[in-house]
Amino acid sequence: MEQREDQTEIATNAFNRDLNRLKDMHPSDIAENLEDRSLPDIRQVLRELPDEKVAEILTELPQDIQTDLLENMRLERVSDIIPEMYSDDAADALGGVSAERLQEIMDQLPDEDVEEITTLLEYEADTAGGIMRTEVNAVLTTLALSEAREAIRKDEDQDQDNAIYIYAVDENERLQGVLKLRDLLFRDLRLKVADVMITEVRSVSVNADQEEIANIFQKYNYLALPVVDDFGKLVGLVTSDDVIDVIQEEATEDMQRMVGLSGEEMVTTPWSRSVKNRLPWLMVNLGTAFLAAWVISMFEKTISAYTVLAFFLPIIGGMGGNAGAQTLTIVVRSLALGEIEDKEWKRVLVKEIIIGSVAGLAIGIAVGAISWLWQGSWLIGVVVFMAMLLNMVAAALAGVLVPVGLRAVKVDPALASSIMVTTVTDVVGFFLFLSLASLALKFVAL
Amino acid sequence: MEQREDQTEIATNAFNRDLNRLKDMHPSDIAENLEDRSLPDIRQVLRELPDEKVAEILTELPQDIQTDLLENMRLERVSDIIPEMYSDDAADALGGVSAERLQEIMDQLPDEDVEEITTLLEYEADTAGGIMRTEVNAVLTTLALSEAREAIRKDEDQDQDNAIYIYAVDENERLQGVLKLRDLLFRDLRLKVADVMITEVRSVSVNADQEEIANIFQKYNYLALPVVDDFGKLVGLVTSDDVIDVIQEEATEDMQRMVGLSGEEMVTTPWSRSVKNRLPWLMVNLGTAFLAAWVISMFEKTISAYTVLAFFLPIIGGMGGNAGAQTLTIVVRSLALGEIEDKEWKRVLVKEIIIGSVAGLAIGIAVGAISWLWQGSWLIGVVVFMAMLLNMVAAALAGVLVPVGLRAVKVDPALASSIMVTTVTDVVGFFLFLSLASLALKFVAL
Structure with a gap:
């Protein structure tokens, strides 16, 4: 018995050392490190990490592992993690789980998240709707810049960390123009959004093909493009980091398909x-x-x-x-x-x-x-x-x-x-x- | 004689209509439209456009046309256009002209531009140094946020329009941390840069291979990465739109080289x-x-x-x-x-x-x-x-x-x-x- 306890202790110590090492790493690196491990091992590690970090790691794991984890994690944990993810990543991750499980998960999520994810799941994966996130900074054209600033400060759901542009919309959420964060810094805050915004703002349709979008980004050197539905309503944002993934995927797909491969095979495919x-x-x-x-x-x-x-x-x-x-x-x-x-x-x-x-x-x-x-x-x-x-x-x-x-x-x-x-x-x-x-x-x- | 005058007039009218149509287009579209025309025709159009627009169009034209134009334009015009370009684009454009012509052009440029361009020309084309721009928002760590804000407002040379991050440097211009534009908007402006900045800032070496950089952007979803020299000095910025170009180039190169092509052939290659x-x-x-x-x-x-x-x-x-x-x-x-x-x-x-x-x-x-x-x-x-x-x-x-x-x-x-x-x-x-x-x-x- 004593020996067995020793062994358990050694295993626990090894696990803790491993965990401490992982904790200091970037979520993308943790994901890379985890993807070669067994599912139970991955779950053991994720149990010890905070929701926000797990959300980021999950996003970077291969689709099949994401699906397995979401199928097998405790339901309460899943419902804590999903709201921490960008809507597009959450939709991608949930795209693979069974209809039954999806329903169970959705029942646990806040209405707002359910609505966003449901909408995203309806778009084809290789369209603007399939790659965009729904978190986008938007303010009414009628606001003063000071009000716009307050609106952005308050809205916790908005993707503020990496915000580049702030979009201006009318009362029906239709895209009217674009502001730069810099405008809020340096312009007279009593001016109206409508006075300062650039009205010639390029957008893409939610149904636009991802390859076409990639070509637009490449040609015009954008960092982000707003996505609108058939009525001109602002529904999401495609950023250049999404486009980088698209471009790599499309190039891989073309190279593979030319020689009769599936387009999605990887060195890690069994x-x-x-x-x-x-x-x-x-x-x-x-x-x-x-x-x-x-x-x-x-x-x-x-x-x-x-x-x-x-x-x-x-x-x-x-x-x-x-x-x-x-x-x-x-x-x-x-x-x-x-x-x-x-x-x-x-x-x-x-x-x-x-x-x-x-x-x-x-x-x-x-x-x-x-x-x-x-x-x-x-x-x-x-x-x-x-x-x-x-x-x-x-x-x-x-x-x-x-x-x-x-x-x-x-x-x-x-x-x-x-x-x-x-x-x-x-x-x-x-x-x-x-x-x-x-x-x-x-x-x-x- | 009369008939000939008529013909000249008709030609002039056609040219003016064409010009007016082009004037309303995005520089990338103008470049696409021009690239199939003869060199004298392109020069005729560019003569009628302002320096800033010509700078943007030039950037988007194929390398061989860039070279031809810079070889054949009036020297004063070239020296007006180059300072309007991003330093990396200017270096790329000048990379093709003869050593003699390059010297003539450099003699006309402000010292600051000469220094930047000369440095960039020395880096290998497929390294961070070859794709970065030297325009980068940087402030001293010892400044108060209010001072940082003023510094950024004043520095006209900095790439403010698309600024995402502001980098913090010490007195030797060594990279110390990163601020978000948002910090200048919402944090107490009496705080010091050093108090607010994130000190764990990832950077790449000026000699790093562009393919390696592309993989970092893809893995970590960055929008921009600072570039440092061997002494840790901040020397430039690689943005995700640069990386998109790199990725497309590298994929094209691999596909072509596999079957014994040069890697740079295009449908438009003679x-x-x-x-x-x-x-x-x-x-x-x-x-x-x-x-x-x-x-x-x-x-x-x-x-x-x-x-x-x-x-x-x-x-x-x-x-x-x-x-x-x-x-x-x-x-x-x-x-x-x-x-x-x-x-x-x-x-x-x-x-x-x-x-x-x-x-x-x-x-x-x-x-x-x-x-x-x-x-x-x-x-x-x-x-x-x-x-x-x-x-x-x-x-x-x-x-x-x-x-x-x-x-x-x-x-x-x-x-x-x-x-x-x-x-x-x-x-x-x-x-x-x-x-x-x-x-x-x-x-x-x-």
């Missing part, structure tokens, strides 16, 4: 989930690979007579695939950044065809010359040259038309686009090369 | 420059493609006896290439986001090998069964199955080891990594498949 995510597109890719194999099989006789032709298949296919990937990457990225407007894709197509032709000539001549030297047949050289040149042009066409076409049918231009482009360059490349070779063989022996 | 950028890696790719071709050529006899083997080459190579691209994308992106720390790559490697084995089994069984049915030979099925499985594992290995290896030798993990991984999957895949087939053929006829 391997079983990764397999489940990756297999579908690999299976599609298998289908397209058999298509390429079938094209080759149509030329069985030719290859059987001239086995050397088989050596050149990976050169024609591989080079076309890489040139296509270069064009595709430029186009997918430019589409995401809003750099290609509606009809500009035609100009991009022309440019890429020119690049494909010029690079195709250069690569074609190199590959043709090497092939001629290697196999000692000028005809092989000519056939490889022509197939290479034409396949590079096909790669340019596919690299532009695949993503532009996907967008035209309202699908993410990145989606499995790399797989599709490679299919085109393989199929077209093999067909061109082998049919040119067959044709040439009718006239001259290799 | 085709001749694109060809020059893309050809080198395409030529390297040609070398690796010949390597794959040479591997196939080693099995000339086997293929000559069994032509059907050639059909399966694009399946083995293509599937391996795609699986490798999936792993590579996850790893390159996670490295960029700082998600894989020093020794964690081993865990990632193990996970990817498991995924490669499991997905390889699934794909291998599918591809083996189809091959058996297609060619009516169970032996072909078995050989294809084994080669596929093993190549998927090789793809996992290459997808992790190529970027991790590049980073270990201090090269960008994205650099041409896709080309390298495809080389491995082609070479290994073809070798495995053809040698397994040769071996099998020694015992059984296909």
Whole structure:
């Protein structure tokens, strides 16, 4: 018994040391430290920390851990923590819990929080409504600056710590203008808000796509943008730190989707989930690979007579695939950044065809010359040259038309686009090369 | 003559209408509108706009147009415009002009601007020093809040419009703490800065890498971070709008470099420059493609006896290439986001090998069964199955080891990594498949 008590004591001491170390850390660092631990361990730590800190840590944990914690924590604790979170973070965290549990939690929360969170949960995750917070400094246009100042000082719910702008609204909460905190510091406080505010204030619709919002922030260098509903009512605020997360997410998504990944896979995703995510597109890719194999099989006789032709298949296919990937990457990225407007894709197509032709000539001549030297047949050289040149042009066409076409049918231009482009360059490349070779063989022996 | 005068008048009227339309636009929109025009046209428009507006437009124009304009504008105009720009934007714009012209411009500028710009030009473009602005609100810790307030009101050079924080420094300009604008509004103005400031203020070194800074902003949701030199002296400010640009740039760079692009190519890059950028890696790719071709050529006899083997080459190579691209994308992106720390790559490697084995089994069984049915030979099925499985594992290995290896030798993990991984999957895949087939053929006829 004594020994067991010792062990308990040692464990308790270790836990306390760990806890003291964690307590001094930034909530984001605590979250990073906790995310690799088991759920019971995480809960044990969080039990010892104050509500406000737990709220901040929860915000920074991965979605699945947030959900687990909210499902398993004591209900009273949850109802203490949620009001400490920004409304958008609370909505994100609650988005994953079961409908039943959500109801239980909502029943415990103050009406005001319930209303805000319910509204936020209704917006699509990738719109302004999905990323905005509802805490926003707003004052009536009719107030004097001195009154506006008092209003802001009093309103505890407002996000004062990081306030950059104060928005001016009319009696129906419709956005009318913007003040700077500096105006309250340096202007005559007897002036009215309406006299001092800038009336040309840019806002985004609550339904605006997050990628579009990111492009606006990037173009105009904003730190925050107000969000309005269909009636012009001020409903929230998107800040540049939200936008940073959006941009990272969107870039990750595009990179992943191009090669047939889910867009959300991380190094920490369990391997079983990764397999489940990756297999579908690999299976599609298998289908397209058999298509390429079938094209080759149509030329069985030719290859059987001239086995050397088989050596050149990976050169024609591989080079076309890489040139296509270069064009595709430029186009997918430019589409995401809003750099290609509606009809500009035609100009991009022309440019890429020119690049494909010029690079195709250069690569074609190199590959043709090497092939001629290697196999000692000028005809092989000519056939490889022509197939290479034409396949590079096909790669340019596919690299532009695949993503532009996907967008035209309202699908993410990145989606499995790399797989599709490679299919085109393989199929077209093999067909061109082998049919040119067959044709040439009718006239001259290799 | 009369007709010509009419034409001149029509042209003048059109120009004035165009100008009036532009005048009402946001500088970023004016820049977007101008960037497709000829240099003389752009200069004609800018001549009609006030210095301050031109400064803002210039900032938003592509680097090459900035350089052209600064080289060709009247020197007096340049010396009026530069002081209107943020120091970081001015340094960026001047970074491209010839040494001679730079000297001429600097000779015209106030000493203060020269000093700031010269300092900024010395920092590497992709460090905190390269992206920060030198305009930063700073007050002495010994001031009373009322004095701090007056100091900020008076200092016209400071970036007051978008000020979020006010930094507190000692007499040697070393960073000591941070105040919020809100403290000046609501706290007792007789208090000292030192009494009110938060002393735990995070800063970054002027030499810190911009990607690292972006990860800090993302993790901690900052809107701005002070930059200090090696002595702790406050030298600048990085704001989240700078970071948004960095993040977009870095993501574009990674996506492009993976497929052998320069990292800076845009849809608007002239085709001749694109060809020059893309050809080198395409030529390297040609070398690796010949390597794959040479591997196939080693099995000339086997293929000559069994032509059907050639059909399966694009399946083995293509599937391996795609699986490798999936792993590579996850790893390159996670490295960029700082998600894989020093020794964690081993865990990632193990996970990817498991995924490669499991997905390889699934794909291998599918591809083996189809091959058996297609060619009516169970032996072909078995050989294809084994080669596929093993190549998927090789793809996992290459997808992790190529970027991790590049980073270990201090090269960008994205650099041409896709080309390298495809080389491995082609070479290994073809070798495995053809040698397994040769071996099998020694015992059984296909």
